[in-house]
Amino acid sequence: MGDSETIKQQPAGHVCHRDKHCPDIFYFSGFDNTFESETVEGALPRGRNSPRKVPFDLYAEQMSGTAFTRPRHLNQRTWLYRKQPSAAFKHTFDDTGNFFGKADPARGTLDPNAMRWMPFETSDEYQDGDSGSDTNFMNGTCLLGASGDPAVKNGIAIYVYLCKTDMSPRDSDGSVTDSYYMYNSDGDFLLLPQEGGLEVRTEMGVLIVHPGEFCVIPRGIVFSINLLNKGTGKLSRGYVLEVFKGHLTLPELGPVGSNGLANARDFLYPTAWSENEEKPTCNKTLYNKFGSKLWAKSIETSPFNVMAWHGNYLPYKYDLSKFCAINSVTYDHIDPSIYTVMTCVGDETGTALCDFVIFPPRWMSTDPDTFRPPWFHRNCMTEFMGLIWGGYDAKKGFLPGGASLHSCMTPHGPDAASYDKAAADPCEQPTFFSQGLAFMFETTCMLRLTDFALNHKCRDAEYGFCWDGLPNRFDEGRKNPDDGE
Numbered sequence: 369m370g371d372s373e374t375i376k377q378q379p380a381g382h383v384c385h386r387d388k389h390c391p392d393i394f395y396f397s398g399f400d401n402t403f404e405s406e407t408v409e410g411a412l413p414r415g416r417n418s419p420r421k422v423p424f425d426l427y428a429e430q431m432s433g434t435a436f437t438r439p440r441h442l443n444q445r446t447w448l449y450r451k452q453p454s455a456a457f458k459h460t461f462d463d464t465g466n467f468f469g470k471a472d473p474a475r476g477t478l479d480p481n482a483m484r485w486m487p488f489e490t491s492d493e494y495q496d497g498d499s500g501s502d503t504n505f506m507n508g509t510c511l512l513g514a515s516g517d518p519a520v521k522n523g524i525a526i527y528v529y530l531c532k533t534d535m536s537p538r539d540s541d542g543s544v545t546d547s548y549y550m551y552n553s554d555g556d557f558l559l560l561p562q563e564g565g566l567e568v569r570t571e572m573g574v575l576i577v578h579p580g581e582f583c584v585i586p587r588g589i590v591f592s593i594n595l596l597n598k599g600t601g602k603l604s605r606g607y608v609l610e611v612f613k614g615h616l617t618l619p620e621l622g623p624v625g626s627n628g629l630a631n632a633r634d635f636l637y638p639t640a641w642s643e644n645e646e647k648p649t650c651n652k653t654l655y656n657k658f659g660s661k662l663w664a665k666s667i668e669t670s671p672f673n674v675m676a677w678h679g680n681y682l683p684y685k686y687d688l689s690k691f692c693a694i695n696s697v698t699y700d701h702i703d704p705s706i707y708t709v710m711t712c713v714g715d716e717t718g719t720a721l722c723d724f725v726i727f728p729p730r731w732m733s734t735d736p737d738t739f740r741p742p743w744f745h746r747n748c749m750t751e752f753m754g755l756i757w758g759g760y761d762a763k764k765g766f767l768p769g770g771a772s773l774h775s776c777m778t779p780h781g782p783d784a785a786s787y788d789k790a791a792a793d794p795c796e797q798p799t800f801f802s803q804g805l806a807f808m809f810e811t812t813c814m815l816r817l818t819d820f821a822l823n824h825k826c827r828d829a830e831y832g833f834c835w836d837g838l839p840n841r842f843d844e845g846r847k848n849p850d851d852g853e
Protein backbone atom coordinates (compact mmCIF):
# COMPACT_ATOMS: atom_id res chain seq x y z
CA MET A 369 0.00 0.00 0.00
CA GLY A 370 3.04 2.28 -0.20
CA ASP A 371 2.96 4.88 2.53
CA SER A 372 -0.21 3.97 4.29
CA GLU A 373 -1.26 0.60 5.46
CA THR A 374 -4.83 -0.49 4.73
CA ILE A 375 -6.68 -1.54 7.84
CA LYS A 376 -10.27 -2.06 8.88
CA GLN A 377 -11.44 0.80 11.02
CA GLN A 378 -13.28 -0.10 14.17
CA PRO A 379 -16.17 -0.05 14.71
CA ALA A 380 -17.65 1.25 11.46
CA GLY A 381 -15.84 -1.19 9.22
CA HIS A 382 -14.82 1.37 6.55
CA VAL A 383 -11.57 0.74 4.74
CA CYS A 384 -9.26 3.27 6.22
CA HIS A 385 -5.58 4.29 6.10
CA ARG A 386 -3.16 4.57 8.97
CA ASP A 387 -0.73 7.51 8.96
CA LYS A 388 2.75 6.28 8.09
CA HIS A 389 4.34 8.38 10.88
CA CYS A 390 1.59 8.49 13.51
CA PRO A 391 0.00 5.05 13.84
CA ASP A 392 -2.88 6.42 15.96
CA ILE A 393 -4.13 8.57 13.13
CA PHE A 394 -6.48 7.16 10.52
CA TYR A 395 -7.80 8.53 7.27
CA PHE A 396 -10.56 7.86 4.82
CA SER A 397 -9.68 8.03 1.15
CA GLY A 398 -11.26 9.37 -2.03
CA PHE A 399 -11.57 12.95 -3.25
CA ASP A 400 -15.01 14.49 -2.82
CA ASN A 401 -16.47 11.43 -1.21
CA THR A 402 -19.00 11.55 1.57
CA PHE A 403 -17.78 9.96 4.79
CA GLU A 404 -19.11 9.42 8.26
CA SER A 405 -17.09 9.08 11.42
CA GLU A 406 -17.71 8.85 15.15
CA THR A 407 -15.43 8.90 18.18
CA VAL A 408 -17.91 6.90 20.25
CA GLU A 409 -20.10 4.18 18.83
CA GLY A 410 -23.64 5.46 18.41
CA ALA A 411 -22.76 9.17 18.46
CA LEU A 412 -23.84 9.62 14.85
CA PRO A 413 -27.62 9.93 14.46
CA ARG A 414 -29.07 7.35 12.06
CA GLY A 415 -31.90 7.97 9.65
CA ARG A 416 -31.96 11.75 9.91
CA ASN A 417 -29.52 14.63 10.32
CA SER A 418 -31.23 16.61 12.99
CA PRO A 419 -33.16 14.47 15.46
CA ARG A 420 -34.98 16.16 18.32
CA LYS A 421 -32.73 14.25 20.69
CA VAL A 422 -29.21 13.74 19.41
CA PRO A 423 -27.38 10.69 20.86
CA PHE A 424 -25.45 11.47 24.05
CA ASP A 425 -27.13 14.92 24.20
CA LEU A 426 -24.80 16.20 21.53
CA TYR A 427 -25.83 19.18 19.39
CA ALA A 428 -26.33 18.89 15.63
CA GLU A 429 -24.76 21.64 13.53
CA GLN A 430 -24.64 21.84 9.75
CA MET A 431 -21.61 23.45 8.12
CA SER A 432 -22.23 24.53 4.53
CA GLY A 433 -19.26 24.94 2.23
CA THR A 434 -21.42 25.79 -0.76
CA ALA A 435 -24.74 27.59 -1.14
CA PHE A 436 -27.65 25.32 -0.19
CA THR A 437 -28.76 25.40 -3.80
CA ARG A 438 -25.51 24.47 -5.59
CA PRO A 439 -26.02 21.56 -8.01
CA ARG A 440 -25.94 18.23 -6.25
CA HIS A 441 -22.52 17.18 -7.62
CA LEU A 442 -20.97 20.44 -6.41
CA ASN A 443 -22.83 20.72 -3.14
CA GLN A 444 -20.67 20.46 -0.01
CA ARG A 445 -21.79 20.30 3.58
CA THR A 446 -21.01 18.38 6.72
CA TRP A 447 -23.16 17.61 9.72
CA LEU A 448 -21.28 17.92 13.02
CA TYR A 449 -22.43 16.38 16.30
CA ARG A 450 -20.70 18.31 19.03
CA LYS A 451 -20.63 18.80 22.78
CA GLN A 452 -21.60 22.44 22.29
CA PRO A 453 -22.65 24.25 19.14
CA SER A 454 -20.16 26.73 17.71
CA ALA A 455 -22.65 29.48 18.48
CA ALA A 456 -22.21 28.74 22.18
CA PHE A 457 -18.72 30.25 22.18
CA LYS A 458 -19.65 33.45 23.95
CA HIS A 459 -18.15 36.90 23.56
CA THR A 460 -17.93 38.85 20.39
CA PHE A 461 -14.91 38.84 18.16
CA ASP A 462 -12.66 41.87 18.56
CA ASP A 463 -10.69 43.30 15.70
CA THR A 464 -7.06 42.66 16.63
CA GLY A 465 -6.03 45.42 14.25
CA ASN A 466 -3.69 42.93 12.56
CA PHE A 467 -3.89 41.50 9.10
CA PHE A 468 -3.34 37.79 8.73
CA GLY A 469 -0.01 37.66 6.91
CA LYS A 470 1.06 40.96 8.51
CA ALA A 471 0.06 43.15 5.60
CA ASP A 472 -3.06 44.61 4.05
CA PRO A 473 -3.47 42.67 0.80
CA ALA A 474 -5.33 45.58 -0.79
CA ARG A 475 -2.39 47.94 -0.38
CA GLY A 476 0.32 45.97 -2.15
CA THR A 477 2.27 47.11 -5.18
CA LEU A 478 1.87 45.94 -8.77
CA ASP A 479 5.36 45.43 -10.20
CA PRO A 480 6.04 43.71 -13.54
CA ASN A 481 9.64 42.72 -12.84
CA ALA A 482 10.74 39.10 -12.71
CA MET A 483 11.59 38.34 -9.09
CA ARG A 484 13.26 35.65 -7.11
CA TRP A 485 13.78 35.05 -3.42
CA MET A 486 16.43 32.96 -1.72
CA PRO A 487 15.02 30.58 0.92
CA PHE A 488 13.04 32.62 3.43
CA GLU A 489 14.75 32.33 6.80
CA THR A 490 12.94 34.62 9.19
CA SER A 491 9.55 36.15 9.39
CA ASP A 492 10.59 39.26 11.27
CA GLU A 493 12.13 41.51 8.64
CA TYR A 494 10.34 44.81 8.52
CA GLN A 495 8.02 43.76 11.34
CA ASP A 496 7.80 45.22 14.81
CA GLY A 497 8.33 43.24 17.97
CA ASP A 498 8.44 39.80 16.40
CA SER A 499 11.30 37.94 18.05
CA GLY A 500 10.74 34.73 16.18
CA SER A 501 10.76 32.12 18.96
CA ASP A 502 7.04 32.46 19.61
CA THR A 503 6.08 32.45 15.96
CA ASN A 504 3.40 29.95 15.23
CA PHE A 505 1.50 29.39 12.01
CA MET A 506 -0.87 32.24 12.75
CA ASN A 507 1.66 34.95 13.47
CA GLY A 508 4.48 33.48 11.39
CA THR A 509 2.70 33.54 8.06
CA CYS A 510 3.72 36.41 5.83
CA LEU A 511 1.79 37.64 2.83
CA LEU A 512 3.83 37.90 -0.36
CA GLY A 513 1.11 39.01 -2.73
CA ALA A 514 -2.63 39.00 -3.27
CA SER A 515 -5.29 39.99 -5.70
CA GLY A 516 -9.01 40.45 -5.59
CA ASP A 517 -11.18 40.84 -2.57
CA PRO A 518 -12.43 38.25 -0.09
CA ALA A 519 -15.53 40.39 0.40
CA VAL A 520 -16.67 39.59 -3.13
CA LYS A 521 -15.26 36.06 -2.98
CA ASN A 522 -12.83 36.43 -5.84
CA GLY A 523 -9.05 36.48 -5.87
CA ILE A 524 -6.13 34.77 -4.22
CA ALA A 525 -3.34 35.34 -1.73
CA ILE A 526 0.09 33.69 -1.54
CA TYR A 527 2.09 33.48 1.69
CA VAL A 528 5.14 31.83 3.18
CA TYR A 529 5.01 30.59 6.74
CA LEU A 530 8.02 30.37 9.02
CA CYS A 531 7.25 29.04 12.46
CA LYS A 532 9.11 27.86 15.49
CA THR A 533 6.31 26.89 17.81
CA ASP A 534 2.88 25.30 18.02
CA MET A 535 -0.45 27.04 18.09
CA SER A 536 -0.91 25.06 21.33
CA PRO A 537 2.59 25.24 22.85
CA ARG A 538 3.30 22.96 25.80
CA ASP A 539 4.90 23.82 29.14
CA SER A 540 7.87 21.84 30.36
CA ASP A 541 5.42 19.61 32.29
CA GLY A 542 3.70 18.79 29.02
CA SER A 543 0.54 20.74 29.69
CA VAL A 544 -0.87 23.34 27.37
CA THR A 545 -1.13 26.88 28.73
CA ASP A 546 -2.35 28.81 25.72
CA SER A 547 -4.15 27.42 22.73
CA TYR A 548 -4.88 29.27 19.53
CA TYR A 549 -7.57 28.13 17.15
CA MET A 550 -8.44 29.71 13.88
CA TYR A 551 -10.89 29.63 11.02
CA ASN A 552 -10.79 31.46 7.74
CA SER A 553 -13.98 33.08 6.46
CA ASP A 554 -12.14 34.47 3.44
CA GLY A 555 -11.32 31.27 1.58
CA ASP A 556 -9.64 27.88 1.39
CA PHE A 557 -6.06 27.44 2.54
CA LEU A 558 -3.71 25.09 0.72
CA LEU A 559 -0.66 24.42 2.94
CA LEU A 560 2.49 23.12 1.36
CA PRO A 561 5.18 22.36 3.95
CA GLN A 562 8.72 22.60 2.63
CA GLU A 563 10.65 21.97 5.82
CA GLY A 564 9.22 20.28 8.91
CA GLY A 565 5.92 18.44 9.05
CA LEU A 566 2.67 19.80 10.44
CA GLU A 567 0.09 18.36 12.76
CA VAL A 568 -3.03 20.01 11.42
CA ARG A 569 -5.79 19.64 14.00
CA THR A 570 -9.26 20.41 12.76
CA GLU A 571 -12.82 20.06 13.93
CA MET A 572 -13.20 16.94 11.79
CA GLY A 573 -9.92 15.26 12.75
CA VAL A 574 -6.16 15.44 12.51
CA LEU A 575 -3.99 15.44 9.39
CA ILE A 576 -0.24 14.84 9.55
CA VAL A 577 1.32 16.69 6.63
CA HIS A 578 4.98 16.28 5.73
CA PRO A 579 7.07 18.09 3.10
CA GLY A 580 6.14 16.47 -0.19
CA GLU A 581 2.48 16.45 0.86
CA PHE A 582 -0.06 19.25 1.02
CA CYS A 583 -3.34 19.75 2.77
CA VAL A 584 -6.38 21.89 2.16
CA ILE A 585 -8.37 23.49 4.98
CA PRO A 586 -11.58 24.72 3.39
CA ARG A 587 -13.22 27.99 4.37
CA GLY A 588 -14.61 28.10 7.89
CA ILE A 589 -13.21 24.87 9.31
CA VAL A 590 -11.59 25.50 12.70
CA PHE A 591 -7.97 24.40 12.87
CA SER A 592 -4.84 24.64 14.97
CA ILE A 593 -1.38 23.80 13.72
CA ASN A 594 1.44 22.18 15.67
CA LEU A 595 4.94 21.47 14.43
CA LEU A 596 6.41 18.00 14.11
CA ASN A 597 9.99 19.24 14.27
CA LYS A 598 9.62 21.45 17.33
CA GLY A 599 12.52 21.26 19.76
CA THR A 600 14.94 20.36 16.98
CA GLY A 601 16.01 23.98 16.49
CA LYS A 602 14.88 23.73 12.89
CA LEU A 603 12.47 26.05 11.21
CA SER A 604 9.11 24.87 9.96
CA ARG A 605 8.68 26.49 6.61
CA GLY A 606 6.26 26.27 3.75
CA TYR A 607 4.02 27.98 1.26
CA VAL A 608 0.33 28.84 1.48
CA LEU A 609 -2.18 29.48 -1.26
CA GLU A 610 -5.50 31.01 -0.33
CA VAL A 611 -8.38 31.13 -2.81
CA PHE A 612 -11.28 33.44 -2.10
CA LYS A 613 -13.57 31.92 -4.72
CA GLY A 614 -15.39 28.59 -4.51
CA HIS A 615 -13.13 25.73 -3.60
CA LEU A 616 -10.06 23.94 -4.82
CA THR A 617 -10.92 20.89 -6.85
CA LEU A 618 -9.38 18.37 -9.20
CA PRO A 619 -8.87 19.49 -12.80
CA GLU A 620 -10.90 17.98 -15.64
CA LEU A 621 -8.93 15.22 -17.35
CA GLY A 622 -10.22 15.74 -20.90
CA PRO A 623 -8.54 13.37 -23.37
CA VAL A 624 -6.30 12.03 -20.60
CA GLY A 625 -9.28 9.91 -19.65
CA SER A 626 -10.59 8.69 -16.35
CA ASN A 627 -7.28 8.12 -14.54
CA GLY A 628 -4.04 9.97 -14.00
CA LEU A 629 -2.59 13.16 -12.53
CA ALA A 630 -3.70 13.34 -8.89
CA ASN A 631 -5.98 10.32 -8.58
CA ALA A 632 -9.04 10.80 -6.41
CA ARG A 633 -8.36 7.63 -4.40
CA ASP A 634 -5.11 9.07 -2.99
CA PHE A 635 -6.73 12.01 -1.21
CA LEU A 636 -6.95 11.34 2.52
CA TYR A 637 -9.58 12.67 4.89
CA PRO A 638 -9.51 12.71 8.70
CA THR A 639 -11.51 10.60 11.10
CA ALA A 640 -13.42 12.13 14.02
CA TRP A 641 -11.56 13.08 17.17
CA SER A 642 -12.05 15.47 20.05
CA GLU A 643 -9.50 17.35 22.07
CA ASN A 644 -8.67 15.91 25.41
CA GLU A 645 -8.84 18.95 27.65
CA GLU A 646 -6.08 18.06 30.07
CA LYS A 647 -5.99 21.53 31.53
CA PRO A 648 -9.39 23.18 31.10
CA THR A 649 -8.02 26.36 32.65
CA CYS A 650 -5.64 26.98 29.77
CA ASN A 651 -6.27 30.21 27.86
CA LYS A 652 -7.98 29.60 24.60
CA THR A 653 -8.37 32.09 21.82
CA LEU A 654 -10.33 31.60 18.66
CA TYR A 655 -9.20 33.69 15.72
CA ASN A 656 -11.21 34.39 12.61
CA LYS A 657 -9.65 35.65 9.41
CA PHE A 658 -12.45 37.83 8.12
CA GLY A 659 -11.89 40.47 5.46
CA SER A 660 -8.12 39.81 5.60
CA LYS A 661 -7.91 40.84 9.26
CA LEU A 662 -7.61 38.69 12.35
CA TRP A 663 -10.51 38.90 14.77
CA ALA A 664 -10.18 37.25 18.17
CA LYS A 665 -12.24 36.10 21.10
CA SER A 666 -11.40 34.10 24.16
CA ILE A 667 -13.31 30.85 24.56
CA GLU A 668 -13.81 28.63 27.58
CA THR A 669 -13.65 25.21 25.97
CA SER A 670 -11.99 23.67 22.98
CA PRO A 671 -13.83 23.97 19.65
CA PHE A 672 -12.48 20.49 18.88
CA ASN A 673 -15.50 18.91 20.53
CA VAL A 674 -17.05 17.15 17.54
CA MET A 675 -17.85 13.57 18.55
CA ALA A 676 -19.24 12.48 15.19
CA TRP A 677 -19.76 13.87 11.72
CA HIS A 678 -20.91 12.95 8.27
CA GLY A 679 -20.64 14.79 5.01
CA ASN A 680 -18.34 15.94 2.24
CA TYR A 681 -17.12 19.36 3.43
CA LEU A 682 -13.84 18.34 4.98
CA PRO A 683 -10.11 19.05 5.15
CA TYR A 684 -7.86 16.65 3.26
CA LYS A 685 -4.28 15.89 2.34
CA TYR A 686 -2.41 14.39 -0.61
CA ASP A 687 1.06 12.94 -1.05
CA LEU A 688 2.58 14.48 -4.19
CA SER A 689 4.74 11.40 -4.81
CA LYS A 690 1.49 9.66 -5.85
CA PHE A 691 0.98 12.09 -8.74
CA CYS A 692 0.74 10.21 -12.03
CA ALA A 693 2.52 12.32 -14.64
CA ILE A 694 1.22 11.69 -18.17
CA ASN A 695 3.42 10.05 -20.23
CA SER A 696 5.62 9.66 -23.26
CA VAL A 697 6.27 12.97 -25.01
CA THR A 698 7.02 12.50 -28.72
CA TYR A 699 8.61 15.92 -29.17
CA ASP A 700 8.60 19.43 -27.64
CA HIS A 701 8.19 20.53 -24.07
CA ILE A 702 4.56 20.18 -23.07
CA ASP A 703 2.65 23.00 -21.34
CA PRO A 704 2.81 22.69 -17.54
CA SER A 705 -0.97 22.38 -17.28
CA ILE A 706 -0.34 18.65 -17.82
CA TYR A 707 0.97 18.62 -14.20
CA THR A 708 -2.04 20.32 -12.59
CA VAL A 709 -2.72 18.82 -9.17
CA MET A 710 -5.62 21.05 -8.14
CA THR A 711 -7.44 24.00 -9.56
CA CYS A 712 -9.73 26.77 -8.46
CA VAL A 713 -12.06 27.37 -11.37
CA GLY A 714 -12.15 30.96 -12.65
CA ASP A 715 -14.78 33.04 -14.40
CA GLU A 716 -13.86 32.08 -17.97
CA THR A 717 -13.91 28.56 -19.42
CA GLY A 718 -10.44 27.03 -19.13
CA THR A 719 -8.93 29.96 -17.24
CA ALA A 720 -8.26 29.06 -13.66
CA LEU A 721 -8.46 31.56 -10.87
CA CYS A 722 -5.44 29.57 -9.77
CA ASP A 723 -3.92 26.23 -10.68
CA PHE A 724 -1.60 24.34 -8.37
CA VAL A 725 0.94 22.65 -10.63
CA ILE A 726 3.96 20.51 -9.78
CA PHE A 727 7.07 19.55 -11.73
CA PRO A 728 7.43 16.00 -10.46
CA PRO A 729 10.06 13.40 -11.24
CA ARG A 730 9.16 12.28 -14.80
CA TRP A 731 10.41 11.38 -18.23
CA MET A 732 11.14 14.37 -20.41
CA SER A 733 10.54 14.34 -24.16
CA THR A 734 11.98 11.23 -25.80
CA ASP A 735 13.03 13.23 -28.87
CA PRO A 736 16.76 13.98 -29.36
CA ASP A 737 15.92 17.28 -31.07
CA THR A 738 13.75 18.69 -28.29
CA PHE A 739 15.02 21.41 -25.99
CA ARG A 740 14.25 19.81 -22.64
CA PRO A 741 13.84 22.68 -20.12
CA PRO A 742 10.94 25.14 -20.29
CA TRP A 743 11.08 27.43 -23.32
CA PHE A 744 11.37 31.18 -23.25
CA HIS A 745 7.89 32.49 -22.86
CA ARG A 746 5.47 35.26 -21.97
CA ASN A 747 2.26 34.25 -20.29
CA CYS A 748 -0.97 36.13 -19.65
CA MET A 749 -1.18 34.13 -16.42
CA THR A 750 1.00 35.03 -13.41
CA GLU A 751 3.43 32.33 -12.32
CA PHE A 752 4.53 32.05 -8.70
CA MET A 753 6.94 29.18 -8.13
CA GLY A 754 8.51 27.49 -5.12
CA LEU A 755 10.77 24.51 -4.60
CA ILE A 756 10.14 21.73 -2.09
CA TRP A 757 13.41 19.85 -2.58
CA GLY A 758 16.30 19.51 -5.03
CA GLY A 759 16.71 21.78 -8.03
CA TYR A 760 14.87 22.98 -11.13
CA ASP A 761 16.04 22.24 -14.65
CA ALA A 762 15.65 25.78 -15.98
CA LYS A 763 17.36 27.66 -13.19
CA LYS A 764 20.49 27.65 -11.09
CA GLY A 765 20.09 29.55 -7.82
CA PHE A 766 16.43 28.61 -7.39
CA LEU A 767 16.64 26.92 -4.01
CA PRO A 768 14.32 24.87 -1.77
CA GLY A 769 12.32 27.25 0.40
CA GLY A 770 12.84 30.11 -2.06
CA ALA A 771 10.40 31.45 -4.63
CA SER A 772 10.09 33.21 -7.96
CA LEU A 773 7.48 35.36 -9.59
CA HIS A 774 6.92 35.96 -13.28
CA SER A 775 3.91 38.19 -13.59
CA CYS A 776 1.42 38.59 -16.41
CA MET A 777 3.38 38.89 -19.69
CA THR A 778 6.78 39.17 -18.00
CA PRO A 779 9.29 37.44 -20.28
CA HIS A 780 11.21 34.56 -18.71
CA GLY A 781 12.64 31.12 -19.37
CA PRO A 782 15.82 29.19 -18.75
CA ASP A 783 18.77 31.20 -17.48
CA ALA A 784 21.68 31.62 -19.86
CA ALA A 785 23.75 28.79 -18.37
CA SER A 786 20.82 26.33 -18.37
CA TYR A 787 19.97 27.36 -21.93
CA ASP A 788 23.49 26.76 -23.23
CA LYS A 789 23.76 23.44 -21.41
CA ALA A 790 20.43 22.13 -22.70
CA ALA A 791 21.01 23.39 -26.25
CA ALA A 792 24.39 21.62 -26.34
CA ASP A 793 23.02 18.35 -24.91
CA PRO A 794 22.74 15.78 -27.74
CA CYS A 795 19.89 14.11 -25.79
CA GLU A 796 20.90 10.67 -27.05
CA GLN A 797 18.90 8.98 -24.32
CA PRO A 798 15.47 9.85 -22.98
CA THR A 799 16.02 11.68 -19.68
CA PHE A 800 14.27 10.95 -16.44
CA PHE A 801 14.08 14.17 -14.45
CA SER A 802 14.35 13.30 -10.76
CA GLN A 803 16.39 16.17 -9.37
CA GLY A 804 13.70 18.06 -7.55
CA LEU A 805 10.12 18.94 -6.82
CA ALA A 806 9.13 22.44 -7.86
CA PHE A 807 5.59 23.77 -7.93
CA MET A 808 3.72 26.68 -9.42
CA PHE A 809 0.66 28.65 -8.40
CA GLU A 810 -0.49 29.86 -11.80
CA THR A 811 -3.13 32.52 -11.53
CA THR A 812 -5.10 34.74 -13.84
CA CYS A 813 -4.70 37.53 -11.27
CA MET A 814 -1.94 40.11 -11.11
CA LEU A 815 -0.50 40.02 -7.61
CA ARG A 816 -0.17 43.10 -5.43
CA LEU A 817 3.11 42.53 -3.65
CA THR A 818 3.71 43.37 -0.02
CA ASP A 819 6.69 45.30 1.36
CA PHE A 820 7.71 42.00 2.94
CA ALA A 821 8.07 40.48 -0.53
CA LEU A 822 9.56 43.49 -2.26
CA ASN A 823 12.08 44.47 0.41
CA HIS A 824 12.91 41.17 2.05
CA LYS A 825 16.61 40.57 2.53
CA CYS A 826 16.16 37.19 0.78
CA ARG A 827 15.07 38.93 -2.42
CA ASP A 828 17.65 38.21 -5.10
CA ALA A 829 18.57 41.59 -6.55
CA GLU A 830 20.63 39.93 -9.25
CA TYR A 831 17.83 37.74 -10.60
CA GLY A 832 17.11 39.85 -13.68
CA PHE A 833 20.70 39.32 -14.82
CA CYS A 834 20.30 35.56 -15.19
CA TRP A 835 19.32 36.10 -18.84
CA ASP A 836 22.46 38.11 -19.60
CA GLY A 837 24.70 35.99 -21.75
CA LEU A 838 22.06 35.20 -24.37
CA PRO A 839 23.72 37.15 -27.18
CA ASN A 840 22.45 37.81 -30.67
CA ARG A 841 24.09 34.81 -32.30
CA PHE A 842 22.17 35.31 -35.54
CA ASP A 843 23.93 38.52 -36.52
CA GLU A 844 27.19 37.29 -34.98
CA GLY A 845 26.97 34.13 -37.09
CA ARG A 846 26.34 36.14 -40.30
CA LYS A 847 29.30 38.41 -39.61
CA ASN A 848 31.61 35.44 -39.03
CA PRO A 849 29.95 32.52 -40.83
CA ASP A 850 32.71 30.11 -39.83
CA ASP A 851 32.20 30.73 -36.09
CA GLY A 852 28.77 29.22 -36.19
CA GLU A 853 30.09 25.84 -37.28
Ligand SMILES: O=C(O)Cc1cc(O)ccc1O
Binds near residue numbers: 745751780
Ligand atom coordinates in the same frame (compact mmCIF):
# COMPACT_ATOMS: atom_id res chain seq x y z
O1 LIG B 1 8.47 29.40 -16.01
C1 LIG B 1 8.60 28.29 -15.48
O2 LIG B 1 9.69 27.81 -15.18
C2 LIG B 1 7.36 27.42 -15.31
C3 LIG B 1 7.05 26.70 -16.54
C4 LIG B 1 7.49 25.43 -16.73
C5 LIG B 1 7.25 24.76 -17.89
O3 LIG B 1 7.67 23.48 -18.01
C6 LIG B 1 6.59 25.38 -18.93
C7 LIG B 1 6.11 26.68 -18.76
C8 LIG B 1 6.35 27.34 -17.55
O4 LIG B 1 5.90 28.57 -17.35
Ligand SMILES: [Fe+2]
Binds near residue numbers: 742745747751774780
Ligand atom coordinates in the same frame (compact mmCIF):
# COMPACT_ATOMS: atom_id res chain seq x y z
FE1 LIG C 1 6.89 30.25 -16.87
